[in-house]
Amino acid sequence: MTITVNQEAMAQTESVPGTVYLVDTGHVIESRHADGGDIVLDPVPSSDPSDPLNWSRRRKLLAVVCQNLYTWFCGIAVSTVYSVLVPLSQASGVSIATLNGRTYISCFVGVILGSIFSGRLSDWLTIKLTRRNNGIMESEYRLWPFPLCVVMVPGGLILWGVGAAHGVHWFGLIFAMGSLAFATTIDVTLSVNYLIDSYHDISGDAIVTVILIRNTMSFAVSYGITPWLMNLGYQNCFISAAFIGMATSSVFFVMIKYGKKFRIRSASKYHRLCVGIGAYTDIPMHVNAAIRIIQTRLLNRHKTVHRLFDRVAVESVLYQIFLATTGLWTQEAEAEYKFDAVFWTRAEDFLDRSTIFPGQPISLNSPYGSGLALDSAMLSRIRDEVAECEALLLCVRTAESSTCEEGSTEDIYYRDASCLFGIIISLLFEQLCRPHVGAGPLLPEPSESWQVGKAMRILRRHEHAEGWSRCFIGNWPVYALGLFMKSPNDQEVVRNDLQQRLGLTGFSQVCRCQGDLEQIWASRRSSV
Incomplete structure (x- = not known):
């Protein structure tokens, strides 16, 4: 039962930023785990030894120590806290210059204890809360240690300022x-951890923005702190600062209650920002450049293909023209790209004249296939080919357990992706041959359809396989299959597959396809 719950909950983790499948309680995730345990590493570290996540413990500790020493010495060098040092010097007889260094030993101890509390203990609390939530971590779990700040920030400011004003014992100030x-x-x-956990892919830009705002405010406050202190005195100045600190620290209550709602609202904008949707309009420019290269190096120089690589290059450009021209199922052809019918015709004629393996079928000579004119004569001609394709699909084994599989994992991925293409061919041809079907969107297929059943078995087999999600050739068939899904359960399987692909690759095409399917499914629900 636990495994079932975890698999259902994983649907949320790829769409909502800051919601992560952190604890693999059912051991069903095919991803790297920390020290072989049940903690899923997110993001997954690379295999590069220079990646900080792959550093040895000694190197990580050395990096942290160097950063802390630099910060500590900078703090001592610029410290000017004379509201505390003057009474300390008078009470102890030690000069201000000497106290300027010694008093910061207490800050040094405080930072060390704070680092342990906000590091180790915060991680322990976050993991504990995640286990209670069936392995799903919400970034707001990072904020629960904040009540300590709500008490200690105003308490420390009052003890500091009021103590200095009333000549409290020097240990109170320390x-x-x-x-x-x-x-x-x-x-x-905790604030930085919450920021990174919520929006990891843009955390670098976000931290830079936070630093700019902080430095701007620090610059402005430096001009106001002196008159504030002189007009109110030590006691009233630090009491007011204490309540301001309490108010700002209490903001975490708002984020605990509404933080996830804010993240859900910003999910679409976040994904569009971090996967570079805006760069999609650059594709027509690159396709046009590829067309000019093919014309210059092949079409204008040779009559046939002499190398298989050249054929792959020509067909790859034709495939990209197809994607740039058709766009999404719910959209018109991309306005930014003008279809070049002359080049398309020349390229097809060039490929028709080129046979790398004489006497062999087109499927062997062409990695991608050949263009078809979908008139009645052509439909009649390819009917038998589609029947053969369906027969092959029915004969291909799709065992439910990997123990019955033959070949490498990559071979299985390519074979199953090829099966999905065959299923799409069968479904499209059936809809094309149905009577009284005019122009319009594709119609959904019932779950009882053998094509839908076979596609669902394939997708469920690779539900948590990273290799399958990173397999490029599976992107388009999974998207196309979503158009035929009628059952909400079948739609959820496709949705999860695309979400995992987006999370692992960040590929803008997947994000566009996912958004298009959601629009199609929502339109169908509203029309029922």
Whole structure:
């Protein structure tokens, strides 16, 4: 039962930023796990030894220590907290220059304790809450240690400012400094963790934006802090600062309650931003450049293909012209791309004259196939070929368990992708031959259809296989199959497959196809 729940919950993890399948309680995810346990590594580390995620523990520790030492020495060099140092110097008889370094030992201790609390303990709490949620982590889980900041930030500021105003014992001031360093470390670390967990793919740009806002505010506050302190005095100034700090720290309550709703609302914009949908309009320019190359190097120089690679190049360009011209099922042809019928005709004639393997069928000479004129004569001609294709599909084994499979994993992926193409051919041909079917969108097929049943078995077999999701040739057939899905359960299988492909590859074509299917399915539901 646990495995079933986890598989259903995975549908959310690819569409909502910040919702991650973190704990593989059922051991059903084919992905890298931390130390062979049940914690799924997200994002998946690369195999590059220079990737920080693949560093040794010693190198990671060294990097953290160097950063902390740099920050510590910079803080000591620019420290000017004379509201605390003056009474400390008077009480202890130690000069301000000496105290300027020694008093920051408390901050050093506070930062170390804050790092442990916001690091190890925060991770432990996040994983514990994730296990309670059937392995699904919400980024808001990072915020639960914030109540400590709500108490310690105002407490430290009041003890610091009021203590300095009333001549409290010097240890109280030192303790206040350490408490503020402890709370500030937790505050900053949890906020940055929440930002990265929510929008990982744009976290670098987001952190730069946060730094710019912080530096701008720090620059402005530096001009206002002196009159604020001089007009109100130490006590009132730090009391007001304490309540401001309490208010800002309490914002986490709002994010705990509404954070996921905000993430769901921003999901579409986030995915469009991080997968580069805006760059899709650049494709026609590159296709036109490829056309000019093919014309210059092949069509204008040779009468036939002399190398199989040249044939692959020509057909690849034709395939990209097809994608750029047709776009999506629900859209008109891309306005940015003008179909070049002359080049298309010349390329087809060039391929027709080229036979790398004489006496062999077109499927062997052409990796992609050949163009067809869909008139009645051609439909009658290819009817027998479609019947042969369907017969082959019915004979291909699609065992439910991998133990019955023969060949490598890659061979299985390519074979199953080829089966999906064959299924689409069968479905399209059936709809094309149905009487009284005019121009319009494709009609959904019932789940009882043998083509739909076979396609669902293939997709469910590779439900959590990363290799299948990274297999490029499976993108378009999965998208095309979604057009024929009528059952909500079948639609969910296609949706999960595309979401996993998008999460692993970030390919803009997958995102466009996914959005197009959702629009088609929503339109069908509203028309019922």
